[in-house]
Amino acid sequence: MPAISVVMPTLNQRPFIGEAVRSIMSQEVDDVEVVVMDGGSTDGTQTELQALEAAFPGRLRWFSGPDDGPADAVHRGILEARAPLIGWLNSDDIYRPGAMRRALEHLSGHPEHVMVYGQGEHVDVHGRHLEVYPTLPPSTPIHVFADGCFICQPTAYFRRAPYIESGGLDNSLKAAFDFDLWMRLFKRHPRGIGFVDAMQASTRLHEGAITMRMRQRVALEGLQVVHRHLGAAPGHWLLTHLDEMCATHPFRADPMTLREAMSDLVQRASGWLAPGHADEVLRRTDADRRVQLSTAHVGVGVHADGWAGPTCELRLRADGPPVAAMRLTCANERRGGSLLRIRIHDPDGGVSGVDVDGPGRFELVVPVSPAQRREQAVWSIETEGGFVPIDLDPRSSDRRELAFRVLDFTVQPA
The missing domain is CATH 2.60.120 (Jelly Rolls)
Structure with missing residues (x-):
C-alpha cells in the first residue's frame, strides 16, 4: 500500500500533464501512487498517459471515460486511491520540490490533524510566477472565508477516511467544490487542520483552466457556498467579478452592457446575498466609470x-x-x-x-x-x-x- 495517493483529474490538458506528473514523481517520497481520472480527452492526453505509465511502472494508474464534471472525477479518483493520505493535483498544476515530504512529516507528527495545506502561487501558461496566493493559516476564524477562499487547492493533503465521512465533494458544484470541502472540514474538525509555512504548489492560470473560463460561475458558486456554511454572503464577490468583466469587456458570449450583465448577476445571486448588498452592488456598479464609458460593443x-x-x-x-x-x-x-x-x-x-x-x-x-x-x-x-x-x-x-x-x-x- 502506498503512503500517499495523488488524484489528478484531467480533460484535454496534454501540454501540461507530463510536467504535473513529473512534479509528483520527483518528490522526496518513494511510496506514492498517481491516480489520473481522464474525462475522455480528445487532444492525445491518453497517448501521453500511456507514455507516463511506461515511464513510472506500477506508480501511475489512469482511467478514461465520461464523467459528471471535475468534482465527480476527483471523488471517483479518491475512491480508487489505495493510500490513507490523499493529495489532489490538477493536471495543469505543479508541486514544488519537497512539498510532499513536508506535508507527510506534518501529518505524521500530528495524527490529530485530518488535513494540512501550505503556501501557493499563481503562474502563467509558461510556469512564470504571477502572484502569491492569498493564503491564511488555519487559526484564521472561519467567518473570514466569507471574504474568499484562503486555501490554494493543490497545496492541500487530507486523510481519506475523514474525507469520506464528510460526504466527499458536492457534485452539483462545478467550480467551487474545493471551497465547499474546505469549509466542511474546518467546521467538522476545528482543531484538526494543519499548516506548512512553505511554498507547496504552483497553480496555473490559463484560458483552459476552470478559474479563467468559468469566472461567473466561480463567483456565483462562491456566494452559494458562503451562504450554505456561514449565512448571508457579502456582495464584494460580485464586485470582484465586475473587475474581471471590465478587463475583457465586450468580448463575452452575448453582447450586453456591463450594467445589464451585473444586474443579471445580482438577480441570480439575490437569494445568497446579505440584506442591502444587492442594492449596494448596483449602486457601486452605476458609479463605476468603466461601466459608464463602455457600451455593449x-x-x-x-x-x-x-x-x-x-x-x-x-x-x-x-x-x-x-x-x-x-x-x-x-x-x-x-x-x-x-x-x-x-x-x-x-x-x-x-x-x-x-x-x-x-x-x-x-x-x-x-x-x-x-x-x-x-x-x-x-x-x-x-x-x-x-x-x-x-x-x-x-x-x-x-x-x-x-x-x-x-x-x-x-x-x-x-
Missing part, C-alpha cells in the same frame, strides 16, 4: 474612477452597428500639467499619436477602418509622462501609475 480599459494608466485599451466587437471612429474626451489633470506623449497602436500594427503639453482637456480620435471591424479588435493607448499621486502628495495613498482622466466616450457611426 466597446470596452474602455480605464480604472473605476476614470483614470487611464500608462497603457489602456479600447476593445471593439464587430457584431454591433458599424463604427467609423471612437472619440475619447480626456483631461490632463496632473498638478502643474506635464507633457504627455500618447501613442495609439491599432489592430493592424499601425501607430498614431499626439503630444499633450500642459493641463486641460484634449481629445483622442481613433479611426476604425472596415478591415478593423473584426470579431475582437483591440487598440492599445500607451502614454509617457504620467505620474504616481503619492509621489506628488505625501498625504495621498494612491500608488497607481496614472496618465490622464477619461471624461467621455462616444462612437461615430460609419
Whole structure:
C-alpha cells in the first residue's frame, strides 16, 4: 500500500500533464501512487498517459471515460486511491520540490490533524510566477472565508477516511467544490487542520483552466457556498467579478452592457446575498466609470474612477452597428500639467499619436477602418509622462501609475 495517493483529474490538458506528473514523481517520497481520472480527452492526453505509465511502472494508474464534471472525477479518483493520505493535483498544476515530504512529516507528527495545506502561487501558461496566493493559516476564524477562499487547492493533503465521512465533494458544484470541502472540514474538525509555512504548489492560470473560463460561475458558486456554511454572503464577490468583466469587456458570449450583465448577476445571486448588498452592488456598479464609458460593443480599459494608466485599451466587437471612429474626451489633470506623449497602436500594427503639453482637456480620435471591424479588435493607448499621486502628495495613498482622466466616450457611426 502506498503512503500517499495523488488524484489528478484531467480533460484535454496534454501540454501540461507530463510536467504535473513529473512534479509528483520527483518528490522526496518513494511510496506514492498517481491516480489520473481522464474525462475522455480528445487532444492525445491518453497517448501521453500511456507514455507516463511506461515511464513510472506500477506508480501511475489512469482511467478514461465520461464523467459528471471535475468534482465527480476527483471523488471517483479518491475512491480508487489505495493510500490513507490523499493529495489532489490538477493536471495543469505543479508541486514544488519537497512539498510532499513536508506535508507527510506534518501529518505524521500530528495524527490529530485530518488535513494540512501550505503556501501557493499563481503562474502563467509558461510556469512564470504571477502572484502569491492569498493564503491564511488555519487559526484564521472561519467567518473570514466569507471574504474568499484562503486555501490554494493543490497545496492541500487530507486523510481519506475523514474525507469520506464528510460526504466527499458536492457534485452539483462545478467550480467551487474545493471551497465547499474546505469549509466542511474546518467546521467538522476545528482543531484538526494543519499548516506548512512553505511554498507547496504552483497553480496555473490559463484560458483552459476552470478559474479563467468559468469566472461567473466561480463567483456565483462562491456566494452559494458562503451562504450554505456561514449565512448571508457579502456582495464584494460580485464586485470582484465586475473587475474581471471590465478587463475583457465586450468580448463575452452575448453582447450586453456591463450594467445589464451585473444586474443579471445580482438577480441570480439575490437569494445568497446579505440584506442591502444587492442594492449596494448596483449602486457601486452605476458609479463605476468603466461601466459608464463602455457600451455593449466597446470596452474602455480605464480604472473605476476614470483614470487611464500608462497603457489602456479600447476593445471593439464587430457584431454591433458599424463604427467609423471612437472619440475619447480626456483631461490632463496632473498638478502643474506635464507633457504627455500618447501613442495609439491599432489592430493592424499601425501607430498614431499626439503630444499633450500642459493641463486641460484634449481629445483622442481613433479611426476604425472596415478591415478593423473584426470579431475582437483591440487598440492599445500607451502614454509617457504620467505620474504616481503619492509621489506628488505625501498625504495621498494612491500608488497607481496614472496618465490622464477619461471624461467621455462616444462612437461615430460609419
